[in-house]
Amino acid sequence: MYHLLINREKLNIAKILKSGQVFRYEVIDGKGYILIHKLNYVFVEENKHGYVFHCSEEEFINIWYIYLDLERDYVRINQIIIDKDKRLTKVIDEFEGMRILKQDQFEMLITFIISQSKSIPQIRKLVNNLAVCYGEEIGYVYGEKIYSFPTAQHLQQLTEDDYRTMKFGYRAAYLYEAVKWSINLNKDMNSLSDIDLKQQLVSIKGVGNKVVACVMLFGYGRHNTFPIDVWMKRIMLQLYESEIRKELKNPEVKNIRDSQIESYGLKLYGETAGIAQQYLFEYGRNI
């Protein structure tokens, strides 16, 4: 058992799990949390001093330290973001300990394809169904069976109709395509530039700008991305509409495009855009 005494200013698991970036985890009331990554899971006990990871030190360093993005200096990044916009001071302070998880790339691709036009509880349900039906049983904690998320190989056997039977609706064809694409991958996507990676991902049918940005941010650790969904659009227009309009060829247009909001976010927040986006998302949800 690895005792890691880490304060909640640096790591706040409750806030991370509620931040909308991760869909597979368990909260054990009054005791702690279960985190899941590939074929690994860990029970993280919460006490007044901090967190205790119920795993070896080796596993903590090799898996959970990376998953939780603990190497990155969020204090420095938070200050950069506040310098860009002082209005985020309060939400960053209240959301202290939030981090961008580095999750499984295939899981992110599938999860965010599923996410289109679905509420967060519905996404969790569909994604968990997939894990229960096609993942592997990897553990048993506090009466909960823990499943891994299926790999592309696990899902290779499924037809489009199988996904429809599982209530994925029109996303069925997209899921089928994404699995096929993943099976046929023959190069290391991690070595690609942001632009090339984006180009590859967006070539999958059913994968557009928003899903690509989420996969790049939460799966590939590309923090220079700024996903625009309905929430972000509302928040960004509320905070920056006049500034965004100044950048447009025709500042009088009725509808501002997602890509224009994305450009502004990337320009303003640069390498911290992905993290800024999480704070903005939280800022908007609390209005």
Place this chain on the structure above:
DNA sequence: TCCCAGGTAGATC
């Protein structure tokens, strides 16, 4: 019954 939910592709102008 109607409307919306962490969107996207395809048609149309």
Place this chain on the structure above:
DNA sequence: GATCTACATGGG
């Protein structure tokens, strides 16, 4: 290049 709409399903 901008705008409109169908696409499945579930929940309020």
